[in-house]
Amino acid sequence: MTLDTLFLQIVSGLSEGMVVFLCAMGLTLILGSLRVLNVSHGSVYMIGAYFVVAGNAAVQALPGHFYIALILSTIGTAIFGGIIEILVIRPLYKLEHIFQFITTFGITFIVMDLVKIVWGGSYYTINAPAYLQGPIIFHGFIIPKYNAALIVLGIVLFIGMQFLIHRSRLGLLIRGITVDRMMMSLFGIDVARLYSVVFMIGCALAGLGGALVAPISAAGPGMDVTVLIKSFIVIVVGGFGSLGGALLASMIVGLVNSFGILLIPKAAMGFAFFVMVVTLIFRPWGLLGKPIRLE
């Protein structure tokens, strides 16, 4: 393998890792603050991808149609998330967590088939905006512009998220409900609405991730389960509750996956899985997580 190909694989791996990072960030947010396991998180990601394809086709004539489609897709998945939260998850907060898993698991099946009904089983892709197509040539190394943009965007969103959680009022509220839901309601905060907002933000992140991946990877059946497992691997390897860990882990998983594809294409996920297994053996609380008694 030449140096250029190596570099290309690295860039491609990092950028795909960023997309998983967006999805994982949403999952961590929902899981960490609301303690809800949204099994259908992968489905939201998939919807994001399909929405951007559909949106792009719809506004094709307009300038900046890619960006419009992105925004529409993100808003669309946020709304979808809100609907799910209100109809299906909210009634179950007081019960054992088992029922939340089960219902979101059921939603995964519903979405899986709805997508097939509306769009059929084929794969769809769209083109990145014109000036993001093609490569940057840097000292003889080829860097696809779109992938580079993804990497930058991922880092920007990471910083933005840190800012949101630690410096904004919304972030304060979110950290509040993470610690003690009931206390927050005593402060006069509409906790139910806050939960919905957090859930929607988490879904929007996943949807954005799915939308962004459409130009490089294609929307198609099965992407929901794959990204769910990858997001999960990221959270475990990065450490529960650590956004920085998730970023780091996403990059690792992205790279491992990208090189794995070179070796055994269909089994690429197996390598990422292997990383998780190793982490679980030697450092079960993840790279940047806190050592806790996992009782």
Place this chain on the structure above:
Amino acid sequence: MPANMKPWMITSLWPKIVPIVILFFLFPLFLDDSALSLITEALILALAGTALNILLGGCGIVSFGHAGFFAVGAYTFGLLLYYHLASFWIAMILAILAVILYGIITGWFVVRLVEIYFALLCLGFAQVIWVITSVWYGVTGGDDGLNGIPIMNSLYSVGNTYYFVLTVAGICLLAMYLMRESPFGRYLHALRDNRTRAAFIGVNTRQSIYIAFVISGFFCGIAGILIVIQLHSAFPSYAGFIKSGDFLFVCLLGGMYNFLGPLVGAFLFIFLTFFICRYTEYWPLFMGLGIVLIALFFRGGVMGFIMNWYRARKVKGGC
């Protein structure tokens, strides 16, 4: 001790169970082959569902990857027979050992996590099995699956297969019932109802979950072996997400907190899929809707509904 209906025991229904068991043994005398095949499928599904329910209703733990056990059992058994590496019974024993090994290895990782992570990790391992079976074309036949697996001669008849499955499933169900009523079963219910408390009455929660996981997987793997005996084939979908969903749905539909729930759920499931699949290929859509609706409104499933009705009737009639 005054007799009282507990939600999860059906002691007073025993007199009604025995005639049903006898009926099952008599089915081949008057049912045709296609009906028998459906019932055989239902029994296998019931076995897998009851196995999953050891964790689900018994421990309050969800696994999204029980299909992994199912596939490991099916493929190990199938591969050994397909390539003539072992005789029927030896292949069965080796397949069982493989399932136990899968449970011990994956269980070690899985019990280190809690709740949702447990569920997803199980899914992850099942996906690994799925990838292996669908990628390793040369050995496993990939997506086409293994077809024409040779089994014991006498089992090529639908009737004989039915009896074989009925007997094996029956013994397994009995074993699972005994375990449920044993002290170990009580430990599991305790840690389901209150894990913190269970630790402080002396239950080693992690170890108990590990053991329950391996046992649950064991019985699910046997179901995988049985399906190969019935269909003479094995497919990667046996390890898939949808298959795990089927098992979960069966428990939920029939009632998680009742031992017979998964059995009832399995028969209803076969019945439903038989009709719904005639009209549409979108069975997962209906199943997903069913799962959501049941989890929202009918958490006790069919058996839960029946038990409540029975209890209400007893109160009216008795006191």
Place this chain on the structure above:
Amino acid sequence: MMLQVENLSKHFGGVKAVDNVSFSLAEGDLSSIIGPNGAGKSTLFNALTGYLTKDAGRVIFRGEDISALPPHEICRKRIGRSFQVINLFKRMTVFENIQTAILAGRPGALSFVRPAKSMVRKETEDILENVGLTEKESVLASDLSHGGQRQLELAIALANKPALVFLDEPCAGLAVEETKSMVKLIQRLAKEQGLTVLLVEHKMDVVFSISQKIRVLYEGRLIFEGIPEEVKKSEEVLRVYLGETDE
């Protein structure tokens, strides 16, 4: 010496929830720990009973170091515990709750096939009678009244015939009459079974009527230890409690 706690500390991040606490309990002692909210009482109990890892210090029970043991092993050493938040097995009946607790305390009773229904019936009924729940034995734990649930909490704590019991706010949420019954119950059982009891309570009348010795915890530190009369007269203790309500 039944229990020796030496320099026990537990921090969460920067907060010292339990700060260098030391005390000991002799056999048959009936004593309490009191302190304002957030003083660290529940954290202390959780650390003593193996639910939390300790950052420093040791816990020695009957000469044996139990500092690193997990909850289920500590329980098996004949230590019992009740919880501040009611922790029962909701889907089981009262009888089964206690029966399961007894079975779990006996590793030798573990079986995968023998029916549990008929095991240890005599012992279960004895405990039921001791706490006064015999008529309610077939009631589901979640259907009991609050008072009944507190009685069941106590029964489960005693299921294993412990020598030492930690009771975390056993009278929380009980009405005046029920509280009096609970106090009498605890006193009677302690005497009959020779229990060593360490109690955490907010209700001062309960504390003063049961305890021979009272320890006061404030911001994780043990600031006072003495007999009830001394505690009532202590200025320091008063300040600690009043200081809280002034906020």
